[in-house]
Amino acid sequence: MSTQPAPEVALKERPADRRAIVSWCLWDFGSNAYNTVMLSFVFSVYVTSAAAPTPERGQEVFSLLQTIAGFGVAILAPMLGAWGDQVRKRRRMLTMATVMVVVLMAACWFVLPFEPGRGEQYLFLGAALIAGANVFQQIAEIFYNAMLIDISNPRTIGRISGVAWGLGYFAGVLCLLVALFGFVLDGGMFGIPTFESQNIRAIALFMAAWLLVWSIPVMLFGPEASPREQTERFNVFRAYRDIVRRLVHMWRSERGLLHFLIASAVYRDGLAAVFAFAGVIATSSYGFASEEVIYFGLAANFLAAVGAWLFGLVDDRFGPRPVILIALSTMVVLGVILVSTPSKMLFWICGLGIASLVGAVQSSSRTLLARITPVGLENETFGLYATIGRAASFIAPFLLFVFTALMGARFGLLGIVLTLALGLALFIPLRIAGVTHGHRQAMAQR
Structure with missing residues (x-):
């Protein structure tokens, strides 16, 4: 059983800055344009099918570049996090990363459909643009997540995180509806020509504008940490050396934090797989038509939003640990039931039940890490959170x-269920002082 003593943590009792909180939540509302439409359901499908000579070739190139992007995040995340902790410019760094995502999404307009005379250059262009946007999106999330510490206190962190996560899922529903009915189905209500897939390519422009508009508030009013007195210039090699030392120190003195980073990495991989493979499994094993998959995706995102909001209140009342335990346990049980029969109705019931808990676990994992992050190491810790997750x-x-x-x-589907169960098994022995209900009042009085 891993137990971490209560160190001096970055999360403290502070008055609420409502403008900063609203601005922070709106970024999540805007950023899901990339996750839902560009990466998951619409534009990635266009790149791997219409811009590729064959779907198999499209999937091969797309997965390769996403793998490269994953390595890029794993390498860059901790270093950039350490740099952010030194220069203390979270808002500026979040702004720069967000603008890069906007630019790369907008550039997807230039990804033309495949024709024999064109070769595969547009397939590689589209896959590279989405992969690049993925890198900057995850870098932005490091500084975004670290901001949660600056806008919340031990009594409100679960609620704020849950609302933001829920807004992200709700935005996913809205963006998917706009993409489908405004651009895709029957040529779309906006009347954009279908010649050379202009209507599909225009989705990228719309999603880039969506992210930019909803990110402006946090760019202007997001919290900015107080600058730290500089004793020496930032050095990349020294930063990686210090990160290794930090991991060694965590093994010796903050084993609970390291334990959580590892356990959460496992079950977060299962959570990511829930949405990544739900449509594929529904089609291949439960007889869903393409239209039914779309309806299921809309319902899943909506329920995930509601679950994140409701469990955010539970998080504030009882702490993040019970939320994670209950939600993961329920997901494993529903997954086992779902595997037992090929019933379409059962997939609707159990599948939506599982989807409703994904946001709750993600949100409470974020609040748990924010509660135990040491002072001055916020960005680096969330960078390690991203790296170990990768x-x-x-x-x-x-x-x-x-x-x-x-x-x-x-x-x-058993693969996803076992991943969640393994993450749950790793998480159960974890005890960290300062994040349970019994410690909440003590933390609030610091």
């Missing part, structure tokens, strides 16, 4: 592949 990102896809190969497509 290191575990192969588990669910690999297990899904193994079970699919051995037992068939429906049983591939």
Whole structure:
């Protein structure tokens, strides 16, 4: 059982800055344009099908560049986090990363459909632009998540994080509806020509504008940490050396924090797989038509938003640990039930039940880390959160592949269930002072 004593943490009792809180939440509302439409449901499908000679080739190139992007995040995240902790310019760095995501999404307009005379250059261009946007999106999330410490206190952190996460899912529903009915179905209500897929390419411009508009408030009013007195210039090699030393120190003196980073990396990989593979499993194993998958995706995002909001209140009342335990346990049980039968109705019930808990676990994981992050190491800690998460990102896809190969497509779902169960098993022994209900009042009085 890992236990971390209560150190001097960055999260303190402070008055609420409502303008900063609203601005911070609106960034999550805007940023889901990339996650839902560009990466998950619409534009990635266009790149891997219409811009590729074959879907197989499209998937091969797309997955390759996403893998490269993952390595890029794993390498850059802790270093940039350490730099951010030294220069204390979270808002500026969040702004720069967000603008890069906007630019790369807008550049997707130039990704033309495949024609034999064009070769594969537009396939590589589209895959590279989405992969690049993925890198900057995850870098932006490091500084965004670290801001949670500056706008909340031990009594409000769960509520604020849950509302923001829920707004992100709700925005995903809105963006998906706009993309489908405004641009895709029957040529779209906006009347954009379908010649050379202009209507689909225009989605990228709309989503880039969406992210930019909703990010402006946090660019102007987001919290900015007080500058730290500089004793020496930032050195990249020294930063990586210090990160290794930090991990060694965590093993010796902050083992609870390291334990959480590892456990959360495992179950967060399972959470990511829930949305990444839900449509594929629904189609291949439960007889869903393409239109039904869209309806399921809309319902799943809506319920994920509601779950994040409601469990954010539970987080503030009882702490993040019970939320994570209850939600993960419920997801594992529903997953086992779902695997037991190919019933479409059961997929709707259990699948939506699982989806409703994804945001709750993600949000409470973020608040737990924010509660135990040491003073002055906010960005670096969230950078490690991203890096260690990347290191575990192969588990669910690999297990899904193994079970699919051995037992068939429906049983591939067991790979996701086992990943969640493994993460839950790693998390259960974890005890960290300062994040349970019994410690909340003591923290608030600091």
